[in-house]
Amino acid sequence: xxxxxxxxxxxxxxxxxxxxxxxxxxxxxxxxxxxxxxxxxxxxxxxxxxxxxxxxxxxxxxxxxxxxxxxxxxxxxxxxxxxxxxxxxxxxxxxxxxxxxxxxxxxxxxxxxxxxxxxxxxxxxxxxxxxxxxxxxxxxxxxxxxxxxxxxxxxxxxxxxxxxxxxxxxxxxxxxxxxxxxxxxxxxxxxxxxxxxxxxx
Numbered sequence: 637x638x639x640x641x642x643x644x645x646x647x648x649x650x651x652x653x654x655x656x657x658x659x660x661x662x663x664x665x666x667x668x669x670x671x672x673x674x675x676x677x678x679x680x681x682x683x684x685x686x687x688x689x690x691x692x693x694x695x696x697x698x699x700x701x702x703x704x705x706x707x708x709x710x711x712x713x714x715x716x717x718x719x720x721x722x723x724x725x726x727x728x729x730x731x732x733x734x735x736x737x738x739x740x741x742x743x744x745x746x747x748x749x750x751x752x753x754x755x756x757x758x759x760x761x762x763x764x765x766x767x768x769x770x771x772x773x774x775x776x777x778x779x780x781x782x783x784x785x786x787x788x789x790x791x792x793x794x795x796x797x798x799x800x801x802x803x804x805x806x807x808x809x810x811x812x813x814x815x816x817x818x819x820x821x822x823x824x825x826x827x828x829x830x831x832x833x834x835x836x837x
Contacts, residue, residue, distance in 0.1 A: 637738065637739050637742075637743060637744065637745070637746055638744060638745045638746070638763050638764065638831060638832070638835040639735060639746050639748065639761060639762050639763050639764075640657075640662070640745055640746070640747045640748070640762065640763065640764050640765070640766065640831065641747075641748045641750065641753050641758065641759055641761075641762035641764070641765035641766065642654060642657070642747050642748065642749045642750070642753075642765075642766050642767075642768070643750055643751060643752075643753035643754065643759075643765065643766075643767050643768070643803055643807070644751070644767050644768030644769060644800065644803060644813075645751075645768075645769075645770075645775055645794065645797055645798075645799070645800035645803060646751060646775065646779060646793055646794065646797060647770075647775050647776075647778035647779040647782060648768040648769055648770050648775060648800060648813060649768045649770065649811075649813030649814075649820065650749065650751065650768040650813075652813065652817060652820060652821070653766070653768055653811060653813070653820065653824050654666070654747065654749045656820075656821050656824040656825065656828075657745070657747050657824065657828060660824075660825065660828050661743070661744070661745075662743065662744075662745040662746065662747045662828070663734075663737075663738040663741065663743045663745070663746045663747065664747045664749050665731055665734040665735065665738070665746060665747065665748050665749060665750075666749045667727070667731075667748070667749060667750035667751060667752070667753075667758075668749075668751070670727055670730045670731065670734075671723065671727065673730065674723060674726050674727065674730070675700045675702075676699075676700075677698065677699055680726050681722055681723055681726055682700065684722045685700065685705070685719070685722060688718050688719070688722065689705060689708065689715070689718075689719075692704060693705040693708065705719070706793075707789075709796075710789070710792040710793055710795075710796055711792060716796060720756075724756055727756075728758075731748065731758065731761070732761075734746075735748075735761065744832050744835065745828070745831065745832060745835075748761065748762060751797065752797065753765065753803075754798055754802075754803060754806060755797060755798055759806075763835070764808045764809070764831060765806070765807045765808050765809070766807060766808065766809045766810075766811060766827070767803050767804045767806075767807035767809070767810050767811070768811050768813050769800055769801075769803070769804045769810050769811065769812050769813065770800070770812065770813055770814045771800075771814065772794070772799070772800060774814055775794065775800060776790050776791070776794065779793065779794075809827060811823055811824065811827070
């Protein structure tokens, strides 16, 4: 089984690539979904998050206020390190669980869809790495439009990740997603066929 890392800066079109890979039959291990699994009511990370950040990052009904937590950790490196220290060991356990589950299904490709693939050393689990890429100004515009962020909020989120250019430089394959979605999809289909053929050979 080929373990394919898929990364890219926030708002770089990674989700569309991931969806196409899913349609092609790859098993997707989604880092964002795993993070949510840890932070939904009853999630394994909530007790430690409350202890570290207090009741102010929770709604009155006890659910995590992601916007409030984000405003803290994206403005303060120490706070972000604290949250990472809580989340990363739990995330790694879930990632390894899902890779093993994929292996048991005899799928040809397991995709680790992780925005922080390099930042959290998850690339060490991968055989090959793809990176979704758009120029920084496109990233900012998409992020502001998609999530309703101010430019300052969007800039803070970009600063929390490696620059898109650096991620692209480290990847085996770079997919520019600034063009039409259909063009990106065609590129992904072609690349996937090559990857499966290479790993089978």
